[in-house]
Amino acid sequence: xxxxxxxxxxxxxxxxxxxxxxxxxxxxxxxxxxxxxxxxxxxxxxxxxxxxxxxxxxxxxxxxxxxxxxxxxxxxxxxxxxxxxxxxxxxxxxxxxxxxxxxxxxxxxxxxxxxxxxxxxxxxxxxxxxxxxxxxxxxxxxxxxxxxxxxxxxxxxxxxxxxxxxxxxxxxxxxxxxxxxxxxxxxxxxxxxxxxxxxxxxxxxxxxxxxxxxxxxxxxxxxxxxxxxxxxxxxxxxxxxxxxxxxxxxxxxxxxxxxxxxxxxxxxxxxxxxxxxxxxxxxxxxxxxxxxxxxxxxxxxxxxxxxxxxxxxxxxxxxxxxxxxxxxxxxxxx
Amino acid sequence: xxxxxxxxxxxxxxxxxxxxxxxxxxxxxxxxxxxxxxxxxxxxxxxxxxxxxxxxxxxxxxxxxxxxxxxxxxxxxxxxxxxxxxxxxxxxxxxxxxxxxxxxxxxxxxxxxxxxxxxxxxxxxxxxxxxxxxxxxxxxxxxxxxxxxxxxxxxxxxxxxxxxxxxxxxxxxxxxxxxxxxxxxxxxxxxxxxxxxxxxxxxxxxxxxxxxxxxxxxxxxxxxxxxxxxxxxxxxxxxxxxxxxxxxxxxxxxxxxxxxxxxxxxxxxxxxxxxxxxxxxxxxxxxxxxxxxxxxxxxxxxxxxxxxxxxx
Numbered sequence: 001x002x003x004x005x006x007x008x009x010x011x012x013x014x015x016x017x018x019x020x021x022x023x024x025x026x027x028x029x030x031x032x033x034x035x036x037x038x039x040x041x042x043x044x045x046x047x048x049x050x051x052x053x054x055x056x057x058x059x060x061x062x063x064x065x066x067x068x069x070x071x072x073x074x075x076x077x078x079x080x081x082x083x084x085x086x087x088x089x090x091x092x093x094x095x096x097x098x099x100x101x102x103x104x105x106x107x108x109x110x111x112x113x114x115x116x117x118x119x120x121x122x123x124x125x126x127x128x129x130x131x132x133x134x135x136x137x138x139x140x141x142x143x144x145x146x147x148x149x150x151x152x153x154x155x156x157x158x159x160x161x162x163x164x165x166x167x168x169x170x171x172x173x174x175x176x177x178x179x180x181x182x183x184x185x186x187x188x189x190x191x192x193x194x195x196x197x198x199x200x201x202x203x204x205x206x207x208x209x210x211x212x213x214x215x216x217x218x219x220x221x222x223x224x225x226x227x228x229x230x231x232x233x234x235x236x237x238x239x240x241x242x243x244x245x246x247x248x249x250x251x252x253x254x255x256x257x258x259x260x261x262x263x264x265x266x267x268x269x270x271x272x273x274x275x276x277x278x279x280x281x282x283x284x285x286x287x288x289x290x291x292x293x294x295x296x297x298x299x300x301x302x303x304x305x306x307x308x309x310x311x312x313x314x315x316x317x318x319x320x321x322x323x324x325x326x327x328x329x330x331x332x333x334x
Numbered sequence: 335x336x337x338x339x340x341x342x343x344x345x346x347x348x349x350x351x352x353x354x355x356x357x358x359x360x361x362x363x364x365x366x367x368x369x370x371x372x373x374x375x376x377x378x379x380x381x382x383x384x385x386x387x388x389x390x391x392x393x394x395x396x397x398x399x400x401x402x403x404x405x406x407x408x409x410x411x412x413x414x415x416x417x418x419x420x421x422x423x424x425x426x427x428x429x430x431x432x433x434x435x436x437x438x439x440x441x442x443x444x445x446x447x448x449x450x451x452x453x454x455x456x457x458x459x460x461x462x463x464x465x466x467x468x469x470x471x472x473x474x475x476x477x478x479x480x481x482x483x484x485x486x487x488x489x490x491x492x493x494x495x496x497x498x499x500x501x502x503x504x505x506x507x508x509x510x511x512x513x514x515x516x517x518x519x520x521x522x523x524x525x526x527x528x529x530x531x532x533x534x535x536x537x538x539x540x541x542x543x544x545x546x547x548x549x550x551x552x553x554x555x556x557x558x559x560x561x562x563x564x565x566x567x568x569x570x571x572x573x574x575x576x577x578x579x580x581x582x583x584x585x586x587x588x589x590x591x592x593x594x595x596x597x598x599x600x601x602x603x604x605x606x607x608x609x610x611x612x613x614x615x616x617x618x619x620x621x622x623x624x625x626x627x628x629x630x631x632x633x634x635x636x637x638x639x640x641x642x643x644x645x646x
Contacts, residue, residue, distance in 0.1 A: 097498060128566065129513070130521060134461055137513050141505070145555060149493070149501055157494060175558070180566035183559050187509060190539075190558025195551040197542035202492050205544040277633045281620035285568055294565045 024258075031257035035060030040107065040114045042094055042151065043121030045072030047225060048170060048218075050079075051249040052118055057085035059257075064107050064114065065089045067121070094121055095142035097150040104154035113158045116256075119148050119192075120170040124225060127301060128181040137184045144188030148195050156211075160203075163210035168256055169196040173219045173264060176273045179288075181297045193217070200261065215262040216252045219269055221245050229300040232292030240268060240291075393618045394530065394574070396480075398425035403471065403478045405458050405515060406485030408436030410585035411534060414608035415482055416440060420447035422612055428475055429453040430467065431485070458485050458511030459503065468518035477522045480615065483512045483556070484534040488549040488587055501548045508552035512559055520573075528572035530615055533560045537579045537623065540632045564620055576614045580607045580624040 039056040043049040045067035053063050057080045067073035070091040077089035088111050092103040107114065123143045125136035152167060159165025174182065175189030193215065200213045220226055220242045231240065248265050255263035264270050276284055288294040396402075402419045406412040407429030413436075416427050427449045431437045437453035444451040452475050456467040471478065487507045489500035512533060523529025538546065539553035560577040567573050582588055584601040607624055614622045623629050 129516060129563065130524075134514070134517075138510065141510060141555070145551065146502070146505060149551075150498075152493060153498075160494075178558055178561040178565060180562060180568070183513070183562040183566075186562040187513075187555040187559035190561075191505075191509065191551045191555030194539060194542055194554025195547065198544065198547040198550040199493060201542055202544040202547060274633075277629070281564075285565070288565065294568065 024260075029258045031254065032259065033059070034116060034257070037061045037115045038064060038112050039116040039118065040064040040066065040155070041118040041120055042066045042147070044076050044089070045069040046076075048221065048245055048249055049118075049120045050076045051245055052120060052170075052252070053080060053087075054083075055249060055253045056116070056118075057083065057087070061116065062086040062111065063088070064111055066092045066094065066103065068093050094147035094151065095139060097146075100147065100150040101154055104151075113162075114155045115159065115164060116166045116168070117151060117155050117159075118168040118170065119151055120168075121147065122170070122172070122225070124182070125184045129183040132184060140184035140188045141191070144185070145191035145195065148192055152199060159211050160206070160208050163208050165211045166256065166259075167196075167199065167211070167213045168216065168252075169193075169213070170216045170218075170252070171196065173217050173269050173272075176217055176264070176269070177276050179296055180294050181301065212259045212261075214252075214256045214260060216255065216265075217263070217269065218248045218252070218265045219243055221248050226297075226300050229296050231296045232290070240266070393616050394528075396422040396424050396612070396616065398423065400424045400479045401426045401428065401476050402480040402482065403428040403430065403515075403519070404482040404484055405430045405456075405511065407431055407453070407482075408433055408440050410587060411580075411583060411604045411607055412482070412484040413440045413443075414604045415484060415534075415611060416444050416451070417447050418605075418608040418612045419480070419482075420444045420449035420451070422616070424449050424480070426450045426452070426475055428471055428478070430456040430458065432457050457507075458483075458515060459506035461510070461514040464511070464514040465518055468515075472522075477526065478519045479523065479526075479528065480530045480532065481515060481519045481523075482532040482534070482611075483515055484532075485511055486534065486536075486549075486552075486587070488546060490546055490549070492545055493547045496548060504548040505552050505555075508549070509555040509559065512556055516563070523573045524570060526572075527570070530573070531560075531563070531575045532611060532615060533557075533575070533577045534611070535560070535577050535579050537581050537628045537631070539579060541628075574618050574620075576611070576619060576622065578607070578611050578614065578622045578624060579628065581628055583607055 034056060039053075039061040041049050041053045041056070041063065044053050044065035046069070049065075049067070053065055053076055057063055063077075063080060063085055065073050065077055065087060067076075067089075068091065073089045073091060077087045080087045088107070090103050090106065093099050121143055123140055125132050125140050127136070129137075148169065156165070156167065159167075169192055171192040172185075172189045174186050175193035178186040178190075196213060196215045203211050203213065219240065220229055222242045222244055229242075243265060251263060251265045254260075264273065275287070279287070285294065396419060400419075402416070402424045404412050404416045404419070404427065407416045407427075408431035412429070412431070416429055417440075420427055427444050429437050429440055429444070429451065431453070432455065434453075434455050437455065441451045441453045452471070454467045454470060456463050458464055485507055487504050489496050489504050491497075491500075516531065520529070520531070523531075533556055535557045536549070536553040538550045539557040542550040542554075557577060557579070560575055564575040564577075567575060580602055582601045583604050585604050588601075602624055610622065610624055623632070
């Protein structure tokens with residue numbers, strides 16, 4: 001087809017995409033059913049993961065819960081089983097790809113093929129770059145970004161084979177714009193967003209329209225992960241207060257169940273992303289300063305340090321779970 | 335030409351004329367663009383590094399007291415960056431890379447271009463090597479004033495066909511390497527109160543493509559790192575950052591890639607990318623798209639977040 005004709009066609013399709021989006025906004029599309037699907041949620045031990053698991057369970061999905069924290073994970077599993085859901089919990093460190101592949105094999109053998117994958121697990125170092133131990137930087141990147149590679153490599157092939165599945169990436173609004181002092185988290189979330197977009201393009205390129213992807217970019221959620229983070233008081237009170245986890249998950253579920261490719265919560269984030277892409281850097285900095293967004297993490301760092309000074313354990317010194325797939329040999333004989 | 339009578343029409347005419355003039359100047363670069371204004375009032379104008387508040391407004395010159403370190407400086411864009419910095423008058427250029435042969439050749443070329451040059455074999459993915467070679471660089475050459483994080487690799491397969499080790503290698507070189515070099519060299523820049531960090535990212539950081547998922551992810555992460563760093567450095571006016579996002583460049587890395595409409599968007603010449611980067615360093619530009627029209631692509635894509643799934 002010659003370029004002029006194709007240009008006209010592309011312009012038409014772009015306009016139609018806008019029209020479709022507007023129609024979707026006015027006439028909300030029906031939510032698809034996930035009854036009978038096998039839904040895997042990483043980071044199910046706390047915060048958003050637990051809420052995601054509950055939402056899927058309420059809609060009749062079977063749940064597979066992964067978390068590094070066995071106690072919290074089991075607590076989520078128990079709560080869901082009490083409400084009658086089919087739940088299996090696995091303790092897994094998703095930053096280790098051997099763990100991921102091994103646990104994925106166990107899930108396939110014991111539960112079945114996963115059809116909805118929710119990459120929700122996330123960590124933050126809580127320190128600016130020059131104060132941050134290298135291990136924490138590596139951990140942030142490994143959990144928030146690299147783990148997505150291993151999870152998708154483990155579960156996507158089957159989804160593509162059956163042309164049926166859904167990959168949900170829970171990134172953050174800090175994957176679309178950043179703030180000072182949180183280089184590890186921003187890098188990892190930008191990476192997660194870039195990964196998700198690239199993955200979506202790859203899936204579209206091979207024509208598997210039964211496999212959907214959804215990117216979730218919530219603003220600051222009140223789960224305690226960023227306790228202390230504060231923007232300008234007036235903006236925070238009237239315009240952009242930290243989100244309730246329930247609201248965030250509700251919006252995200254709606255996006256997932258209507259096969260929406262991306263959602264930012266709250267909607268004001270769309271404007272921020274758009275403005276950031278057209279404004280010159282100096283203007284962006286100026287607006288950030290006005291909103292108090294450039295230094296919003298500094299109270300969070302202070303609280304984090306206070307917490308550690310009260311003998312709170314360093315997060316990366318937690319004992320990692322023993323890998324059930326690795327033969328530890330006869331340690332008892334020592 | 336008759337002057338418009340109504341005041342509003344006159345105002346509109348003046349505005350249009352001003353816009354046209356600015357656009358023309360920007361396009362032709364006949365007259366220097368307005369200098370970068372600092373929004374930060376530096377209350378303690380300390381002259382520790384010999385550069386006072388003025389340099390914030392005027393950009394910076396590359397001079398004989400500059401020590402420029404280019405990672406991946408042996409070939410590709412890195413080689414051209416080293417040569418361009420030398421041509422612009424950098425006193426010392428340090429090359430880091432993995433292949434000694436290419437480093438040696440480039441080093442000789444940089445010396446011919448007029449700067450002192452050293453090379454050290456260092457894989458930026460290995461943080462112990464980075465810290466070790468940073469120490470060696472400091473002892474043998476001096477404190478680095480311009481850090482150019484250019485080293486990059488790509489595996490170039492779709493996700494399900496990619497080797498996991500290659501994937502991790504891309505991530506470690508393209509992202510984690512930046513963390514280690516920053517940790518090695520940023521403290522001295524901050525204590526001196528002057529320095530510049532350059533990150534060679536890619537337009538693929540913001541507009542992903544199929545077939546290079548490792549590269550897109552890593553370049554996006556590097557961009558996120560630089561944005562966060564830049565915001566943090568706004569309170570240290572002497573230490574600046576520049577992130578360049580070039581389109582497809584004619585180096586070995588993406589040889590053989592043939593984008594559609596390459597007559598409309600031909601691959602960039604690496605030398606041009608390097609020249610534009612050094613210019614951006616001198617002008618204190620924070621984010622540079624090459625070519626500038628790529629901003630439109632990013633803008634279009636930002637609309638996608640409204641739930642508009644743009645056609646492939």
